Amino acid sequence: MLIPCFACESRFRPDEYFRACHDYRRGMDLVAWTCPRCGNQDELRVLPGELGFGYSQRGRFAICDRVRVPGLRRRRQDLWLDISLDSEVWRVSSRPRQLVGAH
Numbered sequence: 136m137l138i139p140c141f142a143c144e145s146r147f148r149p150d151e152y153f154r155a156c157h158d159y160r161r162g163m164d165l166v167a168w169t170c171p172r173c174g175n176q177d178e179l180r181v182l183p184g185e186l187g188f189g190y191s192q193r194g195r196f197a198i199c200d201r202v203r204v205p206g207l208r209r210r211r212q213d214l215w216l217d218i219s220l221d222s223e224v225w226r227v228s229s230r231p232r233q234l235v236g237a238h
C-alpha cells in the first residue's frame with residue numbers, strides 16, 4: 136500500500152505519509168500534508184478506508200480524488216485527529232486556537 140503525492144508522483148508508505156500530515160482543521164475536517172520530497176502542500180480529508188483529495192470552495196471541501204487505504208480509521212478529537220492503520224496511530228494536532236483570527 137503506497138500513497139502518492141499528486142505533484143511529484145512519489146509514493147510513500149503509510150508511516151512516512153501520515154507523519155508528514157500537520158495542522159488538523161477540525162471545522163473543515165481537513166489535514167494539511169507537505170510532501171517530504173517536493174514540498175508540495177495539499178489538503179486532504181481522512182475517511183474510513185480512504186483519503187479524499189480536492190479543493191476548498193465557499194467553506195466546503197469538494198472531493199475530486201480518492202485513494203483507497205484499506206483498514207484506515209480516524210478518530211476526531213477536539214485538539215487533534217488520530218489516524219490509525221493496523222496497529223499504528225498518527226496524531227495530527229490542530230492549529231493553535233489562539234492564532235485563529237489574531238491579525
Ligand SMILES: [Zn+2]
Pocket residue numbers: 140141142143144145170171172173174175
Ligand atoms: Zn511530492
